[in-house]
Amino acid sequence: MRIFLKIGIALMIFLPLLMNSGCKSMKNRPSKAVQKTEERQKEQAEQKREEYIEAKERHLSIQTKDTKERMEKMQKKSKRYNQNKKKFFLVRWWEKIFHNNKRRRTRPGGH
Numbered sequence: 001m002r003i004f005l006k007i008g009i010a011l012m013i014f015l016p017l018l019m020n021s022g023c024k025s026m027k028n029r030p031s032k033a034v035q036k037t038e039e040r041q042k043e044q045a046e047q048k049r050e051e052y053i054e055a056k057e058r059h060l061s062i063q064t065k066d067t068k069e070r071m072e073k074m075q076k077k078s079k080r081y082n083q084n085k086k087k088f089f090l091v092r093w094w095e096k097i098f099h100n101n102k103r104r105r106t107r108p109g110g111h
Contacts, residue, residue, distance in 0.1 A: 030038075060068065086092065 063071065087095075
């Protein structure tokens with residue numbers, strides 16, 4: 001008698017879960033038109049990305065060596081600034097020590 005009771009309770013718990021799981025696979029399946037538009041969008045995104053990379057490479061190939069070096073330095077500085085990282089602490093200490101001793105440059109004419 002207890003076995004039948006346990007089996008009945010188990011069926012009452014798991015039967016609704018089994019019934020509900022079969023319907024989800026049919027509902028979430030997108031139509032063919034939606035799939036085609038998604039594929040087209042992916043292809044367009046890939047094409048735009050490739051064009052961007054080609055344009056960037058062309059831009060860099062035009063620059064001189066000095067300009068490339070300046071660009072790399074500025075990119076590193078901006079990356080560090082955007083990540084909210086400070087300068088190395090010894091550099092900051094050094095700047096504090098010698099910052100007050102710097103002379104201000106004045107414009108010609110004493111302004």
